[in-house]
Amino acid sequence: MPVTSVESDAETLTMTLVADFAVGPERLWAVFTDPRQLERFWGPPGWPATFDAFDFRVGGHAKYHMTSPQGERAGGAWEFTAIDEPRGFEVIDSFADDNGDPIEGMPSMRMVFTFEATPEGSRLSNVSHFASADALEQVVAMGAVEGSTMAMNQLDAVLHGLREFAQGKGTQLEILDDQHVRITRLIDGPRELVWRAHVEPELMRQWMLGPDGWRMTVSEVDVSEGGRYRIAWEPEEGTEGEGFGFDGATLLVDEPRRIVQTEHMTGTDWPSTTNDLSLYEEDGATLVTLLIEYPDATTRDAVLSTGMVDGMEKSFERMERVVLA
Incomplete structure (x- = not known):
């Protein structure tokens, strides 16, 4: 499985996912910046994602929803705050309603994606920064560790092509x-x-x-x-x-x-x-x-x-x- 660790840190108010892949950083960049490829792995198994908007520029927004086997929907929204091709980008990640607008009272977090070369290929580091310990605890309690692990472990099939x-x-x-x-x-x-x-x-x-x-x-x-x-x-x-x-x-x-x-x-x-x-x-x-x-x-x-x-x-x-x- 590509994911090597997912750790939450109450002192630094962060959750960090690390995963290693046998492709170069440019390939990782391409997958994470193409909504059609993102849809194939961003949602965990049973909750596939659909990106309804993807304006990839500083100040732009992405909006997506995930659909459960019973037809329930859970929405999310990104605001792109920094882009450094092909090394990474940053977003403000929020829970979103059916219109793609952030839900009042739900935590938002600054999420940093970093792609770096390794001797075997590349490493993804995904660090989420929270505003408070309560916000971190709330997201972890909602299954973020398990969900993000299962989602990222779907990525190999996308990176290498089906055949x-x-x-x-x-x-x-x-x-x-x-x-x-x-x-x-x-x-x-x-x-x-x-x-x-x-x-x-x-x-x-x-x-x-x-x-x-x-x-x-x-x-x-x-x-x-x-x-x-x-x-x-x-x-x-x-x-x-x-x-x-x-x-x-x-x-x-x-x-x-x-x-x-x-x-x-x-x-x-x-x-x-x-x-x-x-x-x-x-x-x-x-x-x-x-x-x-x-x-x-x-x-x-x-x-x-x-x-x-x-x-x-x-x-x-x-x-x-x-x-x-």
């Missing part, structure tokens, strides 16, 4: 914490078709089958927000196993970039998970990212022990071979 970062690695699993895992897979095909493969029943039946020897017997899908879905599988003749299925509801749709759904194993009292699927296209390839929220670590481990990730890889291979060919 360099993920091609040939298959389906990758990351355990983020007791409740969250992230699964990624690079698909060699356009985002629009990958999206359709995930939401159109006739395409789902062609690839979403797990290991060979299974067929999808139910594919009732309503991907409108608030809509319900139900899918089920049965083993083909000669294949061992018992049929099973999932049902749930669609919470959020941002076609063709993101869909969030609950998932429950039909006919069981297992708790539901929240599955946050996002698609990002670059150079004709699409990065599929699935963030799964479990109720607890026990449920997480029980589901992962079923061989779910191996089954997903078989399905993704079939998608490329059958749907995208």
Whole structure:
């Protein structure tokens, strides 16, 4: 993981994040000063950012919002106070309302980004300066340490490009914490078709089958927000196993970039998970990212022990071979 430390200091009223990357400072500069690239990592997993404005000049402002799997929004605003290309820049960082205006009563902080060369590449130092100990404590209590760590640990995929970062690695699993895992897979095909493969029943039946020897017997899908879905599988003749299925509801749709759904194993009292699927296209390839929220670590481990990730890889291979060919 790129982040090497995140420390808060009550004496100096600062919170400092340090992360190391295998690219030069110029590449870091380019990522942090391009809103389209910032959107890919600035929000922590499950809360992706959208920059609605980005006026990169001293005195200019940036406005963004992050959206939760349930559709909740949290806004932020930057005022650029110093720019020293490509070594770094400074902003006044504020919590913002739906109009992008700072929220009265919420802390603002001076945030300093510094990019410096290292023998291995470059180092990011992100230092937030607070006006009071209460303001520092409030931001830390809101999860700033955990959130900033998870956000910056998403940056490698942006710095290196999708094909360099993920091609040939298959389906990758990351355990983020007791409740969250992230699964990624690079698909060699356009985002629009990958999206359709995930939401159109006739395409789902062609690839979403797990290991060979299974067929999808139910594919009732309503991907409108608030809509319900139900899918089920049965083993083909000669294949061992018992049929099973999932049902749930669609919470959020941002076609063709993101869909969030609950998932429950039909006919069981297992708790539901929240599955946050996002698609990002670059150079004709699409990065599929699935963030799964479990109720607890026990449920997480029980589901992962079923061989779910191996089954997903078989399905993704079939998608490329059958749907995208």
